[in-house]
Amino acid sequence: MVSESVLEVHGLTKVFRVPRRRAEPFVAVRDVSFTLGHGEVVALVGESGSGKTTIGRMLAGIETPTEGSIRLSEESAERSGRSLRQRVQMVFQDPYAALNPFNRISYTISRPIINYHQMNNAAALERAREILGTVQLIPADEYLEKRPHQLSGGQRQRVVIARALAASPEIVIADEPVSMLDVSIRADVLRLLRDLLDQKKVSAMLYITHDLLSARLLAQRIMVLYRGNVVEIGETETLLTNPLHPYTKLLWSAIPNPRRAAEGKAMVIPTAGTGDIPKHGCPFAPRCPLADERCQVEMPPLEERTNQHAVACHMVEGV
Ligand SMILES: Nc1ncnc2c1ncn2[C@@H]1O[C@H](COP(=O)(O)OP(=O)(O)OP(=O)(O)O)[C@@H](O)[C@H]1O
Ligand SMILES: [Mg+2]
Incomplete structure (x- = not known):
């Protein structure tokens, strides 16, 4: 069980004001709170536009x-003078766009080392x-000389991971790190991310994905986001064997699984929004087969139902 937390997030909210595009300010992330424990990977799951990035x-x-x-955490705060920008590093979805095509890998990786650690060029x-050894680009000298176009997608993503590690972050945010990679190498890159935790190269990770199956491989806990709201959070196996929120059930039932289909457990839920989100109600209400009047007017709070398994839904029975 994960005890001490590396990161605590409280009431995180992001409102975008784009006057020409939208008449009203747009709430992309609403009142999100969670922790990342030492050695923990938490998966942040939700459909496109839900606010993950x-x-x-x-x-x-x-x-x-x-x-x-x-x-x-306090412990890490003692590493004085280090900014959030250094201590939390992102790995992006697109390893082609993330690397400057003109720079050699040696420059890409040594620059953050020099910036953050005041080392000389040789060191x-x-x-x-x-670090190239850590991301399994071996022999390192061969890769240091290369430019991005000389690398495969998987190798590029390893370089992006190496660049993140160059800052010596406590936390890595991996934002759909394998979704643009060839299916055959996805598992290898996920395993590399897992190894970073196991080998204590980083203290915790937020793994952003659409894909519950990869979340299951990598994460101890899963957090489900719907239109900027956390609707369910829990330990991975608990959440997947007993999803409570109708939206989590929808995501889970969308994954082909003959056994579950035979058991007839899948719910029928429209896959696209059928109306505007109620202003004060549950954001999922317009798509929810269970919604009643209360859901239209009252936002359900995120409440713990069983040990560490919380859900924001009026229609989930008390456990
Ligand atoms: N700079 C911005 N200005 C205005 N709106 C923005 C901005 N950045 C994001 N948004 C909006 O916020 C919402 C959430 O976007 P975000 O990129 O976080 O979603 P996401 O869950 O990462 O989606 P995807 O799975 O497609 O990557 C979207 O509706 C997006 O259009
Ligand atoms: Mg995104």
């Missing part, structure tokens, strides 16, 4: 929260070799 960018200090707090290169 926005949460990641706020944690990494790229985007400023409209409200809420992000706190790293930074030595550290870069070590």
Whole structure:
């Protein structure tokens, strides 16, 4: 069981104001709270536009929260002078766009080492070799010389991971890190991410994905996001064997599983929104087969039902 937390997030909210595009301010992330424990991977799961990347960018200090707090543990705060931007590093979805095509890998990886650790070039290169070993790009010297176009997608993503490690972060936010990679190499890259935790190269990870099956492989806990709201969070196996929120059930039932289909457990839920989100009600109400009047007017709070398994739904029976 994970005890001490590396990161605590409270009431994180992001409102985008785009006057020309939307008449009203757009709440992309609403009142999100969670922790990342030592050695823990938490998966953040939700459909496109649900606010996953926005949460990641706020944690990494790229985007400023409209409200809420992000706190790293006291122990790590002792590493004085280190900013959120250094301590939380992101690995992005697209390894083609993430790397500057003109830079050699040696530059890409040694630059953050020099910036953050004030090392000289030779020491930074030595550290870069070590990190390339960690991401299994061996022999390191061969890769240091290369430019991105000389690498496969999987190798590029390993370079992106190496660049993140170059800052010596406590936390890595992996934002759909394998969704653009060839199916045959996805498991290898996920295993590498898992190894970073096991080998204590990083203290915790937020794994952003659409894909519950990969979340199951990598994460101890899963957090389900719907239109910027956390609707369910729990230990991976508990949540997947007993999903409580109708939206989690929808996501889970969308994964082909002959046994479950034969048991006739799948719910029929429209896959697209059928109306506007009620202003004060549950964001899922327009798509929810269980919704009643209360769901239209009252936002259900995220409440713990069983040990560490919380859900935001008026229609879930008390356990
Ligand atoms: N800078 C911005 N200005 C205005 N709206 C934004 C901005 N960034 C994100 N959004 C909006 O916020 C919502 C959440 O976007 P976000 O990229 O966080 O979703 P996501 O869950 O990562 O989606 P995907 O799975 O497609 O990557 C979307 O509706 C998006 O259009
Ligand atoms: Mg995204």
